[in-house]
Amino acid sequence: MTLFSTRGLVKQFGSLRATDDVSIEVAPNEVHALIGPNGAGKSTLVNLISGMLPADGGSIVLDGVDLTGMPPHKRVRAGLSRCFQVTNLFKKATVLSNLMLAVQSHRGSSFLPLGRRDGEAELIERAVALAGRVGLGSELDRIAGSLPHGAQRQLDVALALAANPKLLLLDEPMAGMGPDESARMVELIQLLRRDMAILLIEHDMDAVFRLADRISVLVYGKVLASGNAEQIKSHPEVQAVYLGS
Numbered sequence: 001m002t003l004f005s006t007r008g009l010v011k012q013f014g015s016l017r018a019t020d021d022v023s024i025e026v027a028p029n030e031v032h033a034l035i036g037p038n039g040a041g042k043s044t045l046v047n048l049i050s051g052m053l054p055a056d057g058g059s060i061v062l063d064g065v066d067l068t069g070m071p072p073h074k075r076v077r078a079g080l081s082r083c084f085q086v087t088n089l090f091k092k093a094t095v096l097s098n099l100m101l102a103v104q105s106h107r108g109s110s111f112l113p114l115g116r117r118d119g120e121a122e123l124i125e126r127a128v129a130l131a132g133r134v135g136l137g138s139e140l141d142r143i144a145g146s147l148p149h150g151a152q153r154q155l156d157v158a159l160a161l162a163a164n165p166k167l168l169l170l171d172e173p174m175a176g177m178g179p180d181e182s183a184r185m186v187e188l189i190q191l192l193r194r195d196m197a198i199l200l201i202e203h204d205m206d207a208v209f210r211l212a213d214r215i216s217v218l219v220y221g222k223v224l225a226s227g228n229a230e231q232i233k234s235h236p237e238v239q240a241v242y243l244g245s
């Protein structure tokens with residue numbers, strides 16, 4: 001069963017084909033990891049999928065809906081949500097305010113009816129629930145910018161969850177984290193996958209091998225190999241090109 005797929009995605013930057021005929025699939029509740037050396041085209045692919053960049057060819061389908069050509073906010077409404085590597089946070093606002101704003105911004109498309117008198121109470125309730133879900137339930141009144149880096153990443157994930165995604169896109173969620181913070185993020189991703197599919201771009205190979213059902217290796221804009229952890233670890237070209245052993 002397939003929840004999400006790209007077919008033949010192409011992105012050209014001048015003479016450089018950053019994404020070259022990329023077809024990937026994500027099944028419901030699957031963690032599909034995308035790995036590859038710097039410059040392989042991973043972030044470009046995320047930007048094509050989220051709609052930040054227009055594709056030069058190919059298609060993107062989520063749950064039977066063709067997202068190709070849709071603006072980013074419509075893709076979010078269709079169930080595709082991404083993390084923004086902390087840049088999306090209001091650093092001077094509290095954790096609770098950040099989450100309330102995120103919930104509010106998705107209100108029209110989710111379960112909260114507009115114009116309800118008890119709307120604010122529901123907004124707070126939903127924001128508090130999101131904080132709890134990512135392990136920030138005791139940090140509601142903290143200024144977001146004063147949280148440790150790992151906790152800011154967790155908050156960033158909670159903001160993406162406010163949209164009730166079917167597919168969550170995570171671009172290097174463990175970047176810059178110490179071992180404890182990484183372990184917490186791995187745990188969080190394990191929890192989230194019960195409710196959604198996850199496309200994970202990550203350099204931390206321990207985390208990738210622990211989390212991913214399927215791993216695709218991108219090299220020079222092309223999918224070099226796709227398979228489970230054992231298949232990827234023993235793939236001769238992947239070892240030569242990427243794992244360097």
Ligand code: ADP
Binds near residue numbers: 037039
């Ligand atoms: P990765 O995330 O795997 O490190 P990127 O998707 O960031 O790779 O980049 C893939 C290739 O596309 C690189 O060679 C990069 O220099 C190039 N590239 C990325 N974005 C642009 C852009 N906006 N304009 C021109 N070239 C770009």
Ligand code: MG
Binds near residue numbers: 042043044
């Ligand atoms: Mg990148």
